[in-house]
Amino acid sequence: MYYVEKDTFIHRLNPLDKFFIFIIVTIITFIFYNPWLCFIITAFFTVLIALAGTFRAYSKMVVVIVPIISALLVFQIFAPALPKVVKSFEVKLPGFTLIGYQEGLYHGLVLTGRILAIVAAGALMITTSHPADIVASLRYIRLPYLAGFIITTSLQYVPILQREFVTILEAQQSRGFKTKGFKALIPTLIPLFLISLQRVRQLALTLESRGFGSSGKKTSLREVKPTLKDYAVLAISFGMFSYSIWYRVSVGTLSQIEEFYLPTMTLYGLTLGFLILFMVSVLFLFLRHLRRTIY
Known part of the structure; x- marks a missing residue:
């Protein structure tokens, strides 16, 4: 994921x-x-995310995690990581029968929901917040400048390495080198490693030339100060968080694993759907690998 420049209400919100x-x-x-x-x-x-106009960047991340969550669901249905399972069901396939568990399905849905929720919230933050604004916001709350710089550099460096890796792969393919398999790692990783060292050296020289380690007051071209709407959003967020903590302590975890029950046909449909999604994801990755190997 990466920052997508837009002029929306969400983009104008304070990164904090x-x-x-x-x-x-x-x-x-x-x-x-x-x-x-x-x-x-x-x-x-x-x-x-859709209202912010960054859905395309978000969808690329979702495509990456689809094989993970589909595999997670399949394994939790048939081999749940739970101390006690009672409600079982059979999935009859040609030649063999699988035993699934409704508690495992519920647990898998919980884990999948957590992953999707965290990815969505993280995507909203990353795709709508300029890295320099993040540093400026962290400086506003008196976070050390070095800490803000490390966070921003980390957010920027990963996409840069990804682009460099793709460039190296395309260059290797144009020269007729194999870009798949263990033997192809060294010709690919060595240039990437050298480029990374070169970028680190350039970054160090740039920081030194700009007096990064000086003890004077640090300033930034981008100044981000909270407005009334930022305080309002923050107050609403902390209000909902406080209510969630109170509800968790007073009422419980909202767990429905004991009451969770689905009809047999629904279970068959969901289980087969997850199996098909998992196999399609694996097949897609395999075909993608095969295509890159051939071309």
């Missing part, structure tokens, strides 16, 4: 608001044990 919202969403998804809550949070942030 989005950062704290991301932390709050992460905590809420883990203190409750309810998949429907996680899916509602995911849908809400997906709508916000």
